[in-house]
Amino acid sequence: MPASVSLHQLSYSTPDNQPLFSGLDLSFGNERTGLIGRNGTGKSTLLRIIAGQLQPAAGSVSEQGTLGMLKQLVQVAPDATVADQLGVAEALARLDRLEQGLGDMDDAAEADWTLPGRIETALADVGLPAYAPDRPLATLSGGQRTRLALARLILAEPDIILLDEPTNNLDADGRRAVVDLLHRWRGAAIVVSHDRALLREMDAIVELTTLGATTYGGNWDHYAERKALELAAAEHELSTAERKVAEIDRKIQAVAEKKARKDGAGKRKAAKGDIPRIMLGGMKDNSEKTSGENARLANRLRGDAAEAASEARARVEILTPLSVTLTPTGLPTGRTVLQADGLTGGPEGVPPVIRDFSLNMTGPERVAITGPNGSGKTTLLRMLTGALPAVSGTARILVPHAMLDQTVSLLDPALSIRDNFLALNPDADERTCRSALARFMFRADAALQQVGTLSGGEMLRAGLACTIGGNHPPQLLILDEPTNHLDIHAIEQVEAGLRGYDGALLVVSHDADFLDAIGIGRTIALAMNAN
Template sequence: MLFLQGVTYAHPNRDVLFSDIQLTVNKHDKIALIGNNGAGKSTLLGILAGKFKPVSGTVGADAQPYYVPQLLGQYNGQTVAEALGIHDKLLALREILDGHLTDMNLELLDDDWGIEERCQEAFAHWQLGGISLSQPMATLSGGQKTKVFLAGIMIHQPGNVLLDEPSNHLDAPARSILYEYIRSTTDTLVVVSHDRTLLNLLNTVCELGKRGITVYGGNYDFYAEQKAIEQEALSSDVKAKEKALRKAKEVEREAMERQQKLDARGKKKQEKAGLPTIVQNAFRNNAEKSTARMKGIHAEKVGGIAQELSHLRSELPSVDKMKIDFDNSSLHKGKILVTATHANFGFGEQPIWAKPLDFQITSGERIAIKGANGSGKTTLIRLILGELQPTNGTIECAEFKSIYIDQDYSLIDNALTVYEQARQFNTGALQEHDIKIRLNRFLFTREYWGKRCGSLSGGEKMRLMLCSLAIATQAPDLIILDEPTNNLDIQNIGILTAAISEYRGTLLVVSHDAHFLRETNVEREILLV
C-alpha cells in the first residue's frame, strides 16, 4: 500500500508545483499516473520513492518501493551492480565464500544467499546476455540501462514498484516482456507513461492536473472515453455561454437605446414646459445617474459572463487551436522517390543487415521502419537522405524536399530565441505580427518569444517545430520522424498526431508506438533484420 495525504511540493525557488495531493494505492492495485508535461508526475513518483521531500503532507508505504527512473544518465559513473544497489551485498557474499565470515559481511548479505542466481535469471529474462554486473553503466545504450533497472524488480522482489516512462528506449521484444510483467504481476504498481498499449494494461488511471488528482476507474481507453464526454460537455457549455454573452450584450444595447430615447423625450418635454434651469438640471442629473446605474448593472452582468466564458475556454484542449495548414506536396502521388536494390551498409567488412534491402518508396505513402535496437534504423534514414552511401548494392533517390525530425528535435537551434527560430522558417515573407499570431496559436505567448530554445521541454520543442513548419507553409515532400513520441506527454502526442494526420506528403516513421502508427494511418513497414 502507498498513500499521499495533503502533499504539497515547491521548487527550490519556492514556486509551488502542486498542493494538497491525496492518493491511496491499495495492495495489488495497478495505477497509471498521467498528466500534461510540467504537471509534476515524475516529481510525485519521486516523492513516493523517497527521492524528494514535500513541503507539507504525509507520505506512507507498507514496504520500501522499488523505483525505475526515466532519466538514467546520473548512473553513468557507477557499475551495473552499484546502480542496482547490490554491489555491497555481492561483495559480502564473495568475502564469505572466501572464508571471511564476519558479522559485517553477514549483516550486508542479510541471508540473501541466492542473489547471484537471481541476477543471472533476471538478466536472461530481460535479454541482457553479455552484460556483467561489474560493467560500467556508461557503456550501455539507453534501452540496456532501462532493462537493467527493470531486471532489478526480479532481483529485489519488492511489493511496491514505481515506473517512470519504462517503455522509453525499449525495442518491440523488450516492450513485450514489460507488457507481460505488468499483465501478470501481483506487485502494487504506479506507472507514469505515455505508452497507450501499456496504459491499457493498468486498471486505474489517475490524472494529475490543476485540481489535484482525478481518479478514473478503468484503463486508458476508458479514461479517453470519459474525457471525450467531459470535453463534449465542456464544448456545449462554451457554446451556451457564448450565446448568453451575445444575448446579454444585445439586451444591454437595446436597454441603453431605450434609455437614450426616454432621456431625449424627457428633455424636450422639460424645454416645452418652460421649467426653470435649476429644475431642468436636477432632472438631467437624475437621468444621468439612472443611465449610469443601468449601464453599470449591464456591464457587471456582461463582464461576469465574459469571465465565465474565458475560464471555460481555458479548459478546452490545445490541439484544436494548432493547425499546420500545409500546402500539398508538389510531387504527384505515386512518383518513385527511393529505390533500394540489394542495399547494405557496413563498418568494415561486416554488413549491418543479414538480409540486403530491396524496396521502393513512392510519393504519398506512409511507411514504418521497424527493427530491434541496433538494427540500423537511423543508418537507413541517413542512406535515404544521402548522408551515407551503401557499401553493397544501390539506393537511388529522386529529387525531393525532406525534413528529418528526430526525438531531440535537432532542427531547433538551441542558441536562438523562440521568435528567432520561428522567423528562420518565414519563407513566405510574413509580417512580424503574423509570426507572433502563429506562435500564440501554438501556445507560445509573449513571455516565450525571447526565451532560448535550449530551455524548452521536449513537448515545447515539438510544438515549436510544428509552428515553424506552419510558418513555412510549403509542405516538404517527405517527412521522416525518428521515435517522435519519446519524451512527449499524451497531450503533445495528440497534437503531433493531429498535425501529421493532416499532412498529405510522404511519411517515414521510426516508432515502437503502435497507437501512433495506427492513428497516423501508416500503411506498410520496412523490417530490418
C-alpha cells in the same frame, strides 16, 4: 495489510523556488496506477519524494509495505557487471565462497541457495537470456539494461514498485516485457508514462496538473473517454455563457432604445408647454439617476457574464487538442519520393548494420521503420539522407525534404523560434511567420522563446512549425523517434500536426499508437544482423 502510499498536504518547489505542487492529498492503493501530466508538472519529482530520495517542503508520505524503484543507468561504470545491476553481486559471491569451501558461519547463515534459479526466472520474465553474472554491463544496450533493472525489481519482491518512463528507448519486445510484468504484478505499482499501450494495463489513472491531482478509475481508454466528456461539458458551458452575454447585450440595447423613446416623448411634451417647469426638473433628475443605475447594473451583469464566458473559453482551449491546417505540398500521387537500392553500410569501424536494403516511396505515402534496439534504424535514416556514406548501394531523395532527428538539430538553439523559422523559410514575411507559428501554438511572445530553452515537446513542435508550417512545406518529412521523452499532451499535439500534413512521411518509432494516429500505411521491420 494491503500495500499503499498516502500523501498528506504535500508541497514541493524547485531549487529556483518555482512551486510544483502545494497541499497535495493523494492515495495509491494495492493496484496499478498510471501517473500522467504535462512535462514540468512534477511527476518524476513526486516518485522521488515517495521513494525518499527528495524531501518535500511540507507535508508527509506514509507507506504500507516495502518499496522498490526502477533504476535506469545513463552512464555505466567500466567494471559494472550484470550481477551489480541485479543487486546480487555480494549474495552470489557468498554462494561461490561456500561452494569452494571458503565460506564462514555468517556466509552459511545468510546464503540463499534459491537465488541462481530466481535470477534465471527473473531474466526470462523480462525477455532476457540467462546472462553470466560477471558479464560487463557495458556490453549490453540501453534497452537490455532497462530490462535488467526490471528483473532486479522482480528479484527484490517489493510490495510497491515505482516506474519512471519504463518503456523509454525500448523496442517492441522490451515494451511487451514491461506490459507483461505489470499485467502479472499483484502488489502496488505507480507508473509515470506516456506510453498509451502501457497505460491501458493500469487500474487507475492519476493526472497531475498545476492545480493538483485528479484520480480517474479505470485505464487509459476510460480516462480518455472521461476527458472527452469533460471537453463536451466545457463546450456546452462556453456556449451557454456566450448566449448569456448576447442576451444581456440585447436587453441592454432594448432598455436603451425604450429610454430613448420615452425621453423623446418627454422632450416633445415639454416643447409644447404641457409640463410645468418644476416637474421638468424633477423628471430630468429621475431620468439621469435611473440611467446611471441602469448603466451600472448593466455593466456589472455584462462583466460577470463576460468573465464566465472567458473562464469557460479557457477551459475549452486547455482541453481541446491541437488542430493544424497546413499549406498543401503539391505532391502528386504517382511521384517517386525516395529510392534506395542495395544499400549497405553503418558506422565506421564496425561491420555493416544495414545490408542490401531497398525501398521505393511514391506520392504521399506514410512508411514506418521499426525493429529491435540495435537493428540500425537511425543509421538507415542517416544513410538515406546522405549524412552517412554507404559502403555500397545507392540512395536518392527526389523531392524537397526535411529530417527531424531526436534532438531536432536543424534548429539553432541560440536563436528564437521566430528567427529559426525565418532562417529555414527565407521567402516568408513576418505575417506568414507569425501565422505559421501560431498554428503550432507559438503565439505572440511564445514565438520569441530561445530554442535552447524549450522542453522536448516544445522543441519537436517548433521543428514541425519551422519545416511544414510555412508556405512551401517539404514534400517528404523524415522523423526519428519523435515521441521519445514527450508527455501525452505533446504527443497528441504532434499527431495533430502530422495529420494535417499531406506530404510523404518516413518515420522511425516504437510507438504503435503514434504510428496508427498519423496514418502509417506501410511498415518495414528491420532485423538484427548477426555480425
